[in-house]
Amino acid sequence: MKRTAPTLVAAAACVTLLAGCGGASSAPSAGTSDAGTGSSAAPQTLTVFAAASLKGTFTTLGTTFEAQHPGTTVTFSFAGSSDLVTQLQQGAPADVFASADAANMTKVVSDKLVAGSPVDFATNTLEIAVPPDNPAGVTSFADLSKPGVRLVVCAPQVPCGAAAAKIEKATATTLAPVSEENAVTDVLGKVESGEADAGLVYVTDVRAAGDKVKGIPFDESEEAVNTYPIAALAGSRDADLAGQFVRLVTGAEGEQVLSAAGFAKP
Structure with a gap:
């Protein structure tokens, strides 16, 4: 008995030691597992530069x-496409750019600011917007050139302004706007406030304004159909995330939202 007692004590100590060792080795494993499954992804921000006419649809898609x-x-950041291009050329940080025309997208492509190739995702055409009571009695594109009609258009470098100039040239009509704005939303705003008798905006802008304005379609608008391209930018902080947003816009979900707003397919 004197010989076996120490043996039993030693055995018990060994079992205790092994249990302790097992606990020590399993604790970090459990901790690692918890960290892998319980932690959430680090917060991140995706910055999208988009034409002013995309504000409603892109906010929904965002x-x-x-x-x-x-x-x-x-x-x-919603603004006239030309203003957004200037900001990008000056080094403004952004992940995605969506333009209201191909011309402004070409500028950022030429400056090698785009990753990959732009994808066309929508088209848009111009429509005349007038106040609900249409005080100047505008019923056609030609009416916009009548004396006394306070017309507001986009500046020539803005896609909606370039489209207006193209229609003006194609129809041999001379327009004399009282104001040229840097974004189509600014044109719409002047019509809504009564500062203008008419404004050349997009079909989608008239639809979004609801009963704040009255829309007057005109056949000559087919002379200038604007195609909207989108692209991930070379300077994106997360190229994969930027690409995923582009795919959302160009995919079925994006098409549905854009179509509901009045955009047509490219």
Whole structure:
């Protein structure tokens, strides 16, 4: 008995030691597992530069994208495409650029600011917007050239302004706008406020304005159909995330939202 007692004590100590060692080795493993499954993705921001006429649709798609990518916040800069190009050329940080025409997208492609190739995702045409009571009695594109009609258009370097100039040339009509704006939303705003008798905006802008304005379609608008391209930018902080947003816009979900707003397919 004197010999076996120490043996039993030693055995018990060994069992205790092994149990302790097993606990020590399993704890880090459990901790690592918890960290891998319990931690959430680091918050990230996707910055999108988009033409002013895309504000409604892209805001909706941004909300969809955030729901699909928890932890991601989509921020937008909406303005005239030409203004956005200038900002990008001056080094403004952004992940995605969507233009209201091919000409402005070509500028950023030429400056090697785009990753990959732009994708066309929508088309848009001009429509005349007038106040609900149409005080100047505008019923056609030709009416916009009548004396006394306070017409507001986009500046020539802005896609909606370039489209207006193209129609003006094709129809041999001379327009004398009282104001040229840097974004189509500014043109619409002047019509809504009564500062203008008429404005040349997009079909989608008239639809979005609801009963704030009256839309007057005109056949000559087919002379200038604007195609909208989108591209991920070379300077994006997350190229994969930028690409995913482009795919959302150009995919079935994006097409549905754009179509509901009045955009046509490219």
